[in-house]
Amino acid sequence: MALPKYTEPHYRIWHYIYLTICAAVFFFLIAPLFVIFPLSFNAEEFLSFSDGMKRLDPDAFSLRWYKDMIYGTKNPWGLAAKNSFIIAIFATIGSVILGTVAALGLSSRHMPYKGLIMAVLISPMIVPLIISGVAIFFFMAKAGLAATHTGIVLAHIILGTPFVVITVTATLSGFDHSVTRAAASLGSDPVNTFMKITLPLILPGVISGGLFAFVTSFDEVVVVLFLAGLENTTIPIQMWTGLREQLSPTILAVATCLIILSTLILVTAELLRRRSERLRGINR
Amino acid sequence: MSSETNQILTTDGIPLEVSLKKAERKNKIKAFLLVAPLLFFLIITYVFPIGDMLFRSVDDKMVTQMLPKTFKAMENWDGQELPEEEVFAAFHEDFIKLVEDKREGKLSTQLNYTKNGFKSIIKKLRRKSKSFEEGNYKEQIMSVHKRWADVEYWRAIKRRAPEFTSQKYLKGIDMYKNQEGKIVSVSEDRRIHRVLWLRTLEIAFFVTVFCFLMAYPIAHLLATLPMKYSNLLMICVLLPFWTSLLVRTASWMILLQQQGIVNDFFVGIGLVADDNRPEMMYNKTGSYVAMTQILLPFMVLPLYSVMKTISPSLMRAGKSLGGTPFVAFWKVYFPLTIPGIGAGCLLVFILAIGYYITPALVGGASGTLISNQIAFHMKSTLDWSFASAMGLMLLSGVLVIYWLYNKIVGIDNIKLG
Secondary structure, X not given: OOOXXXXXXXXXXXXHHHHHHHHHHHHHHHHHHHHHHHHOOEOXXXXXXXXXXXXXXXXXXXXXXXXXXXXXXXXXXXXHHHHHHHHHHHHHHHHHHHHHHHHHHHOOOOOOOHHHHHHHHHHHHHOOHHHHHHHHHHHHHHHOOOXXXXXXXXXXXXXXXXXXXXXXXXXXXXXXXXXXXXXXXXOOOHHHHHHHHHXXXXXXXXXXXXXXXXXXXXXXXXXXXXXOXXXXXXXXXXXXXXXXXXXXXXXXXXXXXXXXXXXXXHHHHHHHHHHHHHHOOOOO | OOHHHHOOEOOOOOEHHHHHHHHHHHHHHHHHHHHHHHHHHHHHHHHHHHHHHXXXXXXXXXXXXXXXXXXXXXXXXXXXXXXXXXXXXXXXHHHHHHHHOOOHHHHHHHHHHHOOOHHHHHHHHHHHHOOOOOOOXXXXXXXXXXXXXXXXXXXHHHOOOOOEOXXXXXXXXXXXXXXXXXXXXXXXXXXXXXXXXXXXXXXXXXXXXXXXXXXHHHHHHHHHOOHHHHHHHHHHHHHHHHOOHHHHHHHHHHHHOOOOHHHHHHHHOOOOOHHHOOOOOOOHHHHHHHHHHHHHHHHHHHHHHHHOOOOHHHHHHHHHOOOOHHHHHHHHHHHHHHHHHHHHHHHHHHHHHOOOHHHHHHOOOOOOOHHHHHHHHHHOOOOHHHHHHHHHHHHHHHHXXXXXXXXXXXXXXXXXX
């Protein structure tokens, strides 16, 4: 943002102050994430930069915490990672199916009580997680599903569907319904029309909703804390226990892996969003 | 002219209006059937359980069912002096039955909620009751422990007679019903919950304010910069947004610890002495800093999406009409961003008021919120009805804000990313 030549000095000064403030805020947002990265390669057992690291001495860096994460004898990370992925994948599939179908109904202009129903469907996103946790725990305990994978998957479907509903409804808002009518007039039944016409067009929205649902499940700890038994431990639960008891550098190694995973998800989500906007002809 | 000629008929001979209505209804049902699976799933697994919480929070049948005869005998007792033999006999009968079913422990837990000190005297009573002789139970029970001869404890038992109670809600705001049935506050040194409610509101409020102050400039920068730069900067907002909450909290724990980088920096620039490093974690400061950074993206994104739609020519028009840049900003630009401000502030406030993980990890004792108290009662004291009551009090607050959000922004206008 170059300033025009005729800008008066005090506005010029203000402009630079403004840019400095912005830079500081961006630094505040992003810098904490980059602290974890170098510290996870620390050769020592401390969570601060050793003198060797400050001198960039190669001996001060090591992969020992990554080794500990993978091969450590009493490390629960393997089981936790397996559980996390299984739960997140099934929760995502469930959320995407239920959420997409519901979004199709919601964006029909014939939908009765739209506002009220939308409010109910979105509520798991708005209600504080601790309350959702208590309520879902009561239900799962009664249904005999506490401390089972099924129970946790169902809980995460509850928490994940609002994101799918929101993203798919947003995609459908720019959807040209005449194409489905055209398909119907050409003799296609509704299911076929959905699979061949609607779904490919709204796919970016569905996938990005799915990514939200995946991340919600993968990162969810409050509800799982109520529901999980020892066998159902997940990565967030292990991190939570680790952070409460003692911060070991192994947690930083796990955290680094999680940051890499979230970067991948971010890139995918961004690419999808742009593609979706291009498909729907929204110019930015 | 007859009405028939006015009516337009379809080819089947049905009036068009009727036929249209029929088609409309069919479409309505179709749309509803699509929503139905998710709606019913949520109602069964989510909405009903929240209703169940409401029931649990006022339900007090447990003690009523454990001491049926006692409460019946107590009906005529005015609560002024120690009850008559009849009450003691009934209590003894109920108690023997509870001991047979091994449920006297539950009774002592329940009564202990009402008045401290029941646990030990019930244990003692169980031991002694085995050698009780028939008749004159009043004397025998009173001889077990002096508290059994204290009318206060019998009043405490009587307070548990009704099947429903508002006691948990009163406890949530540090009040209780005294012997005369008046609602009064607990003594000053035991008012822990009010402090927590106020602190929750205070932290949520200031986190919202900090987020707003930090998000406004960067959202503005993102919305006005050319695409290729703003896309790059947007990553700085979106990467934390997509990163695990626990990872972000962990990084703050590393930064804020006493030997951490922030403290090193302060020592380095000479702001604090090396041997006098301030405690920045396990207190309110920790909660403020970490929650602000974690919730900041939720403020930036709604502001950005509103600012993106404001044409830059409006500011130019304002300036060309004689306003200084500041006046043009304040009179033209700022009012246009108010919907975004409302959306962002409400969203951040709602999220902050129910925060649990981050305060539990970096908040210490002085930085924890009401959610932490709810979790504490769910997991440690196992007083689930109290946890439910506090949860619902928090929920009703959130629902009011949610309703406002719906009025101002509209639920279907929530944007993600």
